[in-house]
Structure formats: C-alpha cells, structure tokens
Amino acid sequence: MRLSAMGDVAMTVPVLQTFVKQYPTVKLTVISRPFFKPFFDGIPNLEFFAFDEKERHKGFPGLLRLFKDVKKLKIDAFADLHNVLRSKVVSLLFALSGKKRATVDKGREGKKELTRAENKVFKQLPTMFERHAKVFSALGFPLDLSKPVFPEKAVLSSDILDIIGNENQKLIGIAPFAQYDSKVYPLDLMKEVIAKLAENPSYKILLFGGGKKEIEILDSISEPFENVINMAGKIKFQQELQLISNLDVMLSMDSGNAHIAAMLGVKVVTLWGATHPYAGFLPFNQSLEKALTSDRNQYPKLPTSVYGNKVVEGYEDAMRTILPQQVVEKVIEQLSIKD
Numbered sequence: 001m002r003l004s005a006m007g008d009v010a011m012t013v014p015v016l017q018t019f020v021k022q023y024p025t026v027k028l029t030v031i032s033r034p035f036f037k038p039f040f041d042g043i044p045n046l047e048f049f050a051f052d053e054k055e056r057h058k059g060f061p062g063l064l065r066l067f068k069d070v071k072k073l074k075i076d077a078f079a080d081l082h083n084v085l086r087s088k089v090v091s092l093l094f095a096l097s098g099k100k101r102a103t104v105d106k107g108r109e110g111k112k113e114l115t116r117a118e119n120k121v122f123k124q125l126p127t128m129f130e131r132h133a134k135v136f137s138a139l140g141f142p143l144d145l146s147k148p149v150f151p152e153k154a155v156l157s158s159d160i161l162d163i164i165g166n167e168n169q170k171l172i173g174i175a176p177f178a179q180y181d182s183k184v185y186p187l188d189l190m191k192e193v194i195a196k197l198a199e200n201p202s203y204k205i206l207l208f209g210g211g212k213k214e215i216e217i218l219d220s221i222s223e224p225f226e227n228v229i230n231m232a233g234k235i236k237f238q239q240e241l242q243l244i245s246n247l248d249v250m251l252s253m254d255s256g257n258a259h260i261a262a263m264l265g266v267k268v269v270t271l272w273g274a275t276h277p278y279a280g281f282l283p284f285n286q287s288l289e290k291a292l293t294s295d296r297n298q299y300p301k302l303p304t305s306v307y308g309n310k311v312v313e314g315y316e317d318a319m320r321t322i323l324p325q326q327v328v329e330k331v332i333e334q335l336s337i338k339d
Helices: 006-022 034-040 059-071 085-096 108-115 128-138 158-164 187-198 212-222 237-244 256-263 324-336
Strands: 028-032 046-050 077-080 100-103 170-175 203-207 228-230 249-253 268-272 291-293
Touching: 006 028, 006 034, 006 128, 006 256, 028 034, 028 059, 034 046, 034 237, 059 085, 077 085, 077 128, 085 100, 100 128, 158 237, 170 187, 170 256, 170 324, 187 203, 187 212, 187 324, 203 212, 212 228, 237 256, 249 256, 249 324, 256 268, 268 324, 291 324
Parallel strands: 028 046, 077 100, 170 203, 170 249, 203 228, 249 268, 268 291
Antiparallel strands: none
C-alpha cells in the first residue's frame, strides 16, 4: 500500500484499525513514505515499511528492489490502496509470484459524471473507506465499518501544554488551508468565524497549517485574540497528531487535516467549494450534516472537480455562499453534542 497525499494515507487508517480489530491474528505491513509512520503507531499487528523513493526504491529497478524487500517479510496477499503506476507494478510482481492481490477501484467514471458541466449525475458515490474495505473483502477479509475503532486521546506533553495552557476550555481546531485555492474558504470570512468563536472565553481556538506563508497568515489572525493560538511551526508532526486527538471539534476544508482528525475519532466540520462530499471524500464516521457545501442553486455546475485542481471561470466566489454564521453555528452545535 503506497499512498501519496496526506489525506489519502489518513483515509486508510480507520480501515486498517477496523481490520486489526476484526482479524487480530493477521499481520499487516503498510508500505508508505517515512513521514507517515506516526499515523500507524500503536496499531497492533501492524508493521510499517518505509518506502525510499529517492534512493533504494527509485525508478523501475527500485520497484524491483521494493518487491524483493517486502517479499522477505513472507507476504501472503497484496492490497493496492493507491492504484497508480508504481503500486500496480509491485502488485503485478506479487501476482506473478503466486500471491493474491486486489486493487482499489477509484470509481473514475462515476466521478467524471459527478463533476462534468453537462448531463451531471449528482449522486452519492461510494466512500473511499468503502472502496478500501472492498479490496480487503476481495482478499477474503470482509470488514464491518459500522463499528469504528479509534485510538485513545493522547496524553499531551509539557511542550504542548506550555503553548496552549492547561485551562479547562473546549478545544477547537481550525485548518483554513487546502492544496488548491478552490477548496479554501475566503480568508476574510474565516477571520469572521474565528472572531465570533473567540468571543466565548470557554473556547480555545488552535490554528493549523504549514509553510512560511501560511504561518505568517495564521500569526496575523491569532494576534488580536488571547484564546486563539497559531500552532503551525511550533510543534513536531507527531505532537500535532497528539494535539488533534484532544480536540473537541476540527473545522477544516476538504483537506488532509479533516481526515487526520477523523481518523483520531474527532468530530469534523468541513467546508466544500469546487469539490463535494458526494465524490467519496467525506471524512470517516462523519455525517453529511457536518459538511457545509457551496450553494448549487447559485453555482449549478458544482462540484466542478474531484480534487479541486480544476478552475471554472465565474466560480471563484462559490464558497462565499457558505455564510460565516452558518459555520459558527455548526461548530457550536457539534460542541454541544456529547459523544
């Protein structure tokens, strides 16, 4: 299983947690980039194999070495949860060596029908979690995803508590960025959301992001408020996961942060611009009621993209149809719901 984007990897975690719970005698080996190892820490019967894309496992010769490296672990079956050229090559090598293999169906045809401008078929497609579960079912391991398994909340280190304090406040995470602009809630509206939430002293708002530009923006947003803290650039990735596991709710775009929070059992409110949860990327164990989408009456071509990488002229302001008050009310509503 070699996956690319952070959200792709995070979406496999709840499925694998379910797998080890339902098949405790089966050992799993996850193949992914070293950066993603913390996602899988603590999952029983799961071994992480680091994919070295820059040296040992680079190019076609590297994939042959990867196959040989993994084969030594006495693999009985190969689950390809990525379905790209590299994972297909390794999957084929396992098949040629007589091992069972199954590959995820990404449902590309259905996604095209959902996002095309003309003759759009606007309907809910299978989620990525259902698609991943189908891979394991094909290998002889049917999964029941209706009984989710989540890790315990992490114990926060003194490093984190020194930054956020130890007051008995509701912790609201906000991740205002995404890979593509078409998925990012306008910054002026997000500032309104944050300012409104910050009026309540029983809330502590933690901002998440990465990269120099994002850190500067988040610093400027948090500066006027005592109970708004920019976490970007202040803690390591593993500590960030620990902190997210302690949130009462995460407000996120259609992005990796939404899937990270969901895999940790946190309630997630998501905002959708060019994309739509019908494409199958609603975070795990979250209802459509927590997904606020742009107005399709005003912007009938929505969704215009599966991943947000296509820009449609005249649709730049689609997310402005999600009003800040709606977002604030949805976050507060989730805070009031007891687990």
